[in-house]
Amino acid sequence: MKEPKPIQKDAYSLILDAIDLGLYKPGDRLVESELADRFGVSRTPVREALQRLETQSMLSRDGRSLIVASLDHNQLAELYVVRTELEGLAARLAARHATEEETRVLRSMVEEDRKLIGDPSALARANRRFHKQVHLASHNRYLVQQLDLVHRSMALLASTSLAAEGRGETALAEHEAIVRAIELGDGDAAYQALKDHISKAFETRLKLDAGRRHLG
Known part of the structure; x- marks a missing residue:
């Protein structure tokens, strides 16, 4: 009987967990290529995850960069x-x-x-x-x-x-x-x-x- 494979987290969950754990703090810039390298995933799911997090107001724009949002x-x-x-x-x-x-x-x-x-x-x-x-x-x-x-x-x-x-x-x-x-x-x-x-x-x-x- 085969061992069950561990559940693989998607890019969205990985980035969200990193913010929750304080690895990325409010004001920190999130770079697509760096995130892909860090989590061992391709850039396309990272790009989609960043877009989703921006829509949810977890990330905000600073010029052309995406940064972790902060609360006033x-x-x-x-x-x-x-x-x-x-x-x-x-x-x-x-x-x-x-x-x-x-x-x-x-x-x-x-x-x-x-x-x-x-x-x-x-x-x-x-x-x-x-x-x-x-x-x-x-x-x-x-x-x-x-x-x-x-x-x-x-x-x-x-x-x-x-x-x-x-x-x-x-x-x-x-x-x-x-x-x-x-x-x-x-x-x-x-x-x-x-x-x-x-x-x-x-x-x-x-x-x-x-x-x-x-x-x-």
């Missing part, structure tokens, strides 16, 4: 409004529909992520995994699709709010409150806990951005 203050505020409501809804639905196995996975994530405090990059990756698990536990495919779009736009933020001093500890305490509400099947509490969590993250990001502008 108003776009950031609008994104967080949508994210807060959708994430809150996901938590409410997770409290109703999550299986015992899913709640145990969420609980183990909180416990394991405590080891990552002090490493903002690792904590940011773990944070994305945690939120994705909450989305999946909602058992609503349409909501998951919309949240995927929101989180794709979150990749356009140059830094993580978890880099702020003390934010890692408080974020995990907030995750703990979310999981506890889901375990209890308390939809209202889960909704509010996740909304509060996103609100604190947004507040922290605004403070970080204000500090950078002051230094600049």
Whole structure:
């Protein structure tokens, strides 16, 4: 019996993952030939992927070059409004529909992520995994699709709010409150806990951005 072949990612997914991981940051120029070499694909699918990402506002034009887009203050505020409501809804639905196995996975994530405090990059990756698990536990495919779009736009933020001093500890305490509400099947509490969590993250990001502008 033949071993199943690993799933090959297309150029679009490879570029999107690279942006999400911070390999390409807002303002970085994306060159078709360099991307084709980096990912070992031909230039035609890379060109098509770049066009698709530009249409989705993930990339913008700087003269003739394509660069990773960035979010201005108003776009950031609008994104967080949508994210807060959708994430809150996901938590409410997770409290109703999550299986015992899913709640145990969420609980183990909180416990394991405590080891990552002090490493903002690792904590940011773990944070994305945690939120994705909450989305999946909602058992609503349409909501998951919309949240995927929101989180794709979150990749356009140059830094993580978890880099702020003390934010890692408080974020995990907030995750703990979310999981506890889901375990209890308390939809209202889960909704509010996740909304509060996103609100604190947004507040922290605004403070970080204000500090950078002051230094600049």
